[in-house]
Amino acid sequence: MFTLATWNINSVRLREGLVAKLMADEGPDVLCLQECKSPVDKIPVDTFQSLGYTHMVARGQKGYNGVAIISKLPLEEVGARDFATLGHARHVAARLPNGVVIHNCYVPAGGDIPDRTQNEKFGQKLDFLTEMRDHFxxxxxxxxxxVGDLNIAPREDDVWSHKALLKIVSHTPVEVEHLAQVQDAGDWVDVTRADIPQGLLYSWWSYRAADWDAADKGRRLDHIWATRDIAAAGHASRILRPCRGWEQPSDHVPVFASFDL
Structure with missing residues (x-):
């Protein structure tokens, strides 16, 4: 068995201490980070190695994007893709010793206006998802x-108000449909929802709320999927909501799952 976590950390250097705390407190075998906002050579690997995380594959950019797979288990890098040819560090993949391949993805947020004719970033998001679909x-x-911050909350109970967010980027029908096509193309199973099929479930709360906990206007933007041939091995899914209340937190919290493989 191994345990995997995914977390949009919103700057791995700024929140090095929070990553170290998660590693020490929870000890996932594999931790996938998004929005590292760091060149690979500036990621604080010495801290992570001192906690037993001696393996890493990553793609980085200065101050923007960036994905990393940090592991106690050996990793064999199997590449990265530049979906939609944006020149962004948004995907990296690695193989574990048991042969399982982990894809760590950071889908573009898509800006504020859900119309590609008015908002180039929204078009880039849809194109990114389309190329993911075609690749898989x-x-x-x-x-x-x-795994990763896929920047879409697909289900009605993945957002605080389905009706209020239907025209808000991350929950619009066109985004949800594009994400469903990616899922279908790879025959991916949403492990989190297979484990927790009912009820409101969030992994992100905006910085804009004066009291994020009391307002609780969350969205489930962070996901763990598995191909159908191994999905039944996934279990023990959980979302670490308390991390949103840590000092200088990310606006996302870690999502966990374990696999008997």
């Missing part, structure tokens, strides 16, 4: 896990 349809992945 062609690749037909097996024994694979896909």
């Amino acid at each position: 349809f062609a690749e037909r992945p097996m024994r694979s896990i896909l």
